[in-house]
Amino acid sequence: MSFSDGDDARFYSTAMQIAASEARKGHTVFADELKQLIDKAKESRSVSQIKLQKTVSISAPRGELVDLLEVFYPKVRLKDMILNQSLKHSLSRIVTEQKKIEILTQHNLHPRRKLLLIGKPGCGKTKTAQALAGELGLAVFIVRLDGLITKFMGESISKLKLIFDAMQNTRGVYLFDEFDSIGSHRSYGNDVGEIKRVLNSFLLNIERDESRSIIIAATNLPEALDKALFRRFDDIIEYPLPGKQELQLTFKKYLEGFKLDGDKKLSKLVTAAFGLSYADVIRSCQEAIKEMLISGKETVSIASLISSLAARKSAEAKT
Numbered sequence: 001m002s003f004s005d006g007d008d009a010r011f012y013s014t015a016m017q018i019a020a021s022e023a024r025k026g027h028t029v030f031a032d033e034l035k036q037l038i039d040k041a042k043e044s045r046s047v048s049q050i051k052l053q054k055t056v057s058i059s060a061p062r063g064e065l066v067d068l069l070e071v072f073y074p075k076v077r078l079k080d081m082i083l084n085q086s087l088k089h090s091l092s093r094i095v096t097e098q099k100k101i102e103i104l105t106q107h108n109l110h111p112r113r114k115l116l117l118i119g120k121p122g123c124g125k126t127k128t129a130q131a132l133a134g135e136l137g138l139a140v141f142i143v144r145l146d147g148l149i150t151k152f153m154g155e156s157i158s159k160l161k162l163i164f165d166a167m168q169n170t171r172g173v174y175l176f177d178e179f180d181s182i183g184s185h186r187s188y189g190n191d192v193g194e195i196k197r198v199l200n201s202f203l204l205n206i207e208r209d210e211s212r213s214i215i216i217a218a219t220n221l222p223e224a225l226d227k228a229l230f231r232r233f234d235d236i237i238e239y240p241l242p243g244k245q246e247l248q249l250t251f252k253k254y255l256e257g258f259k260l261d262g263d264k265k266l267s268k269l270v271t272a273a274f275g276l277s278y279a280d281v282i283r284s285c286q287e288a289i290k291e292m293l294i295s296g297k298e299t300v301s302i303a304s305l306i307s308s309l310a311a312r313k314s315a316e317a318k319t
Contacts, residue, residue, distance in 0.1 A: 067147040074130035120281025133192025167213035179217035261299040284308040
């Protein structure tokens with residue numbers, strides 16, 4: 001009962017006394033087996049406690065961090081993303097360097113970990129943060145900008161400092177999505193003073209940051225960013241709209257297991273989707289599949305899919 005009640009010391013002491021007693025009786029094989037079991041129990045208990053502590057500290061931000069960070073463990077991996085060769089190379093290199101962090105630090109080198117992701121919405125920036133975290137077994141911390149920016153002078157800066165302190169204390173992937181909302185050029189006349197102070201504070205904090213966390217800033221408005229930001233990042237990665245090859249792979253992946261009516265070739269779909277983001281194409285696939293299921297049909301309508309893609313293109317043109 002001592003072990004189940006959490007009295008580990010008493011349990012191990014009693015078990016070792018039994019092993020010693022059996023050894024004195026000449027039951028050496030049994031005594032050795034019992035000692036091995038005790039050692040394994042100690043190791044298992046220790047690992048479980050470490051995992052429990054890690055889960056509690058990461059999954060439950062405390063104090064002011066509750067309003068500043070959202071945290072989750074992603075299941076996404078790089079293999080789940082459709083990437084062109086350039087992006088695949090850049091992201092794989094980041095993962096490799098992170099996994100070799102001990103070797104690099106021994107030679108006074110640092111892995112890439114401060115990343116600026118640029119691209120239109122729906123092209124994979126947010127998913128990249130999840131995939132990197134998934135590859136490295138880390139949690140994703142999404143910075144809540146609505147909780148960060150306040151109207152009171154200096155309060156936002158204090159909150160930003162809390163976030164950078166969290167990066168030092170808890171290794172993870174910290175995502176500043178829609179980063180242009182705090183990273184806009186300091187000369188913009190319509191910026192409120194607090195935003196400018198937050199930007200200056202961010203520049204200072206990211207420059208000083210020596211944690212092992214990965215910091216990701218994502219934006220679809222790079223032209224709005226202050227130029228001083230760019231040199232603070234280890235990598236600036238651009239996310240283009242998917243090309244024909246990426247579109248074909250996207251249709252294959254998200255229509256897998258479903259039959260298409262009419263012409264089975266994907267060329268018509270690729271042509272209809274060209275110029276759209278991954279997110280737009282995926283949603284169109286999902287809509288066509290839902291329509292098939294609801295109507296009781298056995299095939300996905302290519303005409304319906306093309307119509308959905310056209311509607312999204314029209315909506316994009318108006319924005």
